[in-house]
Amino acid sequence: MKRKVIPMKIYDTPHKLNDYLDTHFTCDCGKEHYASLKTVSIGKDALETIPQIVNDLGFKSLYLISDAITYDIAGKRTMEILEAAGIKAKMVTLTHTGFDEATVGELVINMPLDCDVVIAVGTGSINDMTRFFSHRMGRPFFTVATAAPMDGFASSIAAINVNNLKTTYDAQTPVAIIGDTEILKGAPYRMIAAGLGDLLGKYTCLCDWKIAKLINDEHYCTTLVELVENCIQGVLADADKAASRDPEVLGNIMEGLVLTGVAMSLYGNSRPASGCEHHMSHYWEMMFEQAGKRAVPHGTQVSVGTVLILKLVEALKAMDIDFNAAREAAKAYDQAAWEEAIHAAYGPAAPGVIEMEAKAKKNETNARLARIDSMEQNWDGILALLNELPSSETVMDLLRSLNSPCTPAEIEVDEAMLKNTFLYCKEVRARYTILQMVWDLGLLDQLSDQVIKSL
Numbered sequence: 001m002k003r004k005v006i007p008m009k010i011y012d013t014p015h016k017l018n019d020y021l022d023t024h025f026t027c028d029c030g031k032e033h034y035a036s037l038k039t040v041s042i043g044k045d046a047l048e049t050i051p052q053i054v055n056d057l058g059f060k061s062l063y064l065i066s067d068a069i070t071y072d073i074a075g076k077r078t079m080e081i082l083e084a085a086g087i088k089a090k091m092v093t094l095t096h097t098g099f100d101e102a103t104v105g106e107l108v109i110n111m112p113l114d115c116d117v118v119i120a121v122g123t124g125s126i127n128d129m130t131r132f133f134s135h136r137m138g139r140p141f142f143t144v145a146t147a148a149p150m151d152g153f154a155s156s157i158a159a160i161n162v163n164n165l166k167t168t169y170d171a172q173t174p175v176a177i178i179g180d181t182e183i184l185k186g187a188p189y190r191m192i193a194a195g196l197g198d199l200l201g202k203y204t205c206l207c208d209w210k211i212a213k214l215i216n217d218e219h220y221c222t223t224l225v226e227l228v229e230n231c232i233q234g235v236l237a238d239a240d241k242a243a244s245r246d247p248e249v250l251g252n253i254m255e256g257l258v259l260t261g262v263a264m265s266l267y268g269n270s271r272p273a274s275g276c277e278h279h280m281s282h283y284w285e286m287m288f289e290q291a292g293k294r295a296v297p298h299g300t301q302v303s304v305g306t307v308l309i310l311k312l313v314e315a316l317k318a319m320d321i322d323f324n325a326a327r328e329a330a331k332a333y334d335q336a337a338w339e340e341a342i343h344a345a346y347g348p349a350a351p352g353v354i355e356m357e358a359k360a361k362k363n364e365t366n367a368r369l370a371r372i373d374s375m376e377q378n379w380d381g382i383l384a385l386l387n388e389l390p391s392s393e394t395v396m397d398l399l400r401s402l403n404s405p406c407t408p409a410e411i412e413v414d415e416a417m418l419k420n421t422f423l424y425c426k427e428v429r430a431r432y433t434i435l436q437m438v439w440d441l442g443l444l445d446q447l448s449d450q451v452i453k454s455l
């Protein structure tokens with residue numbers, strides 16, 4: 001007989017990562033929170049724990065996914081460990097690395113029919129693709145991390161390229177995440193800095209959520225916000241030691257990234273970890289992809305996005321807001337002109353963006369006027385939230401100390417792309433953010449010009 005799960009009240013104060021795994025919680029926010037991730041093994045020689053984890057969870061036939069690079073870093077060694085333990089395993093080393101329809105095809109063609117778990121050996125794209133593929137095939141999956149440049153490990157959504165548009169799908173969280181610090185410390189330094197960069201983005205993303213609660217009465221979870229805030233403060237306190245590749249600090253960074261991912265699982269979407277700084281990154285990734293160029297790591301993009309949003313906030317705070325002018329801007333909104341601008345800014349990805357707005361209606365005038373009323377009533381509260389953010393200088397100093405890019409020019413985003421980013425990157429998602437708020441106020445064009453000039 002299936003045992004009935006009685007959820008427990010979620011902890012009042014932030015706990016250790018493992019305390020949040022595979023446990024049902026009730027919460028004052030009204031939601032039940034659950035993260036299905038069962039095991040996190042981060043530390044020295046964590047790779048050696050894989051056979052034990054596989055046996056504990058009862059898996060018999062493994063399908064491992066790597067590319068040529070991650071095979072050398074961890075795939076080969078993982079296969080040796082599995083073979084020595086007598087565990088049946090097949091490895092595919094991808095030749096179609098667009099992480100699109102062709103990659104899905106290659107995975108289907110190579111999949112052993114009897115496989116009962118899929119294992120991603122790698123990071124970002126391999127992880128997302130494995131999450132999507134295993135979910136569609138009805139198999140659970142694991143991650144063996146080769147670096148920790150982003151927080152997507154424990155997330156339940158997967159971003160893959162479909163019809164040239166980076167598209168997110170509901171998928172599943174892994175059952176286990178393995179981070180061997182002996183492997184992580186060998187990761188290129190820019191990947192390490194990128195992981196920290198992704199954590200820095202949590203400042204603006206949590207601010208987005210708080211503002212959305214105030215303006216739109218969006219659902220909000222204080223416990224999860226505190227959990228993520230506590231985690232980033234702890235990790236960033238040691239950030240400077242990452243430069244020396246201290247394995248313990250690298251393990252902590254990875255744990256922080258896994259925890260913010262767990263927060264997304266607990267909440268059921270990426271609201272606790274992805275806001276306007278991520279929308280900038282998504283937009284850049286699309287643009288680089290269309291241009292056939294390789295973008296810098298996601299976390300590096302997020303750190304530059306964070307700096308830009310902080311600068312925009314600083315420009316906004318210096319303004320005397322004219323809410324009547326905002327109302328005029330809302331009434332003057334021209335859908336046809338907007339669509340034309342989206343075609344110019346998004347190229348082949350424009351139809352998907354226009355279709356999304358047709359559903360989301362976030363630019364529609366009446367809803368915008370209601371938000372302007374709400375902003376006028378709550379402006380002091382909004383300013384107080386904006387004042388909690390670190391200054392752009394503080395974040396830039398930290399990034400510079402890590403030798404990581406902190407300006408758009410350093411990641412090959414030119415002025416024209418940057419202007420489109422400020423004006424239109426918010427259209428990649430239906431989520432309310434600082435960028436949408438500044439647009440609602442009719443100030444996005446003017447303030448973004450100011451920021452671009454100041455760079």
Ligand SMILES: [Zn+2]
Pocket residue numbers: 150151152198278298299302
């Ligand atoms: Zn991220």
Ligand SMILES: [Zn+2]
Pocket residue numbers: 027028029030031033220221222223224
């Ligand atoms: Zn909650």
